[in-house]
Amino acid sequence: MSSAMERDEHFLRLSFAVARRSLTHGNHPFGCIVVEADGRVLIETENGYMPDHDGTAHAERLAATQACRTLGREVLAKATLYSSAEPCAMCSGAIYWAGIGRVVYGLSEHRLRGITGNHAENPTLDLPCRVVFAGGQRPTTVVGPMLEDEAAALHDGVWTK
8 A cells, every 4th residue: 555545545445344244234334443553454343232222332432442452552552443433422432541542434423413313223422533532641643534425325224214
């Protein structure tokens, strides 16, 4: 991959593939991956809402938990979490506490809220992750929204059911 932007687009599209897989497993179309500084995919997680109707089982929160359990602080600080959608306030907090140093996302929370409306299974918070991270004591680099139309397409027809 020749540029940082091309690298980010490549891995972001991998998170979109995880989101599509999540939908085929009966969950909401959200997915994320955690990538080491050298480009190795360390973790990939789908949304985990079903079967327990767990509103806290967002892909990013699940990835942050797995990262804390399996990866060292040095690795996490240099890692990037690629997410099909902007991490919500809960997920941003989990990413911060896990110590993941960088986040790249596709669909913004603001645009997601417009897509989902006030859906009972996803009452989206229109709160940018940058605002959450700005309250922290260590920096978290954020890139996004990126490839937002591709990311939005993952939700076509999902929230009208």
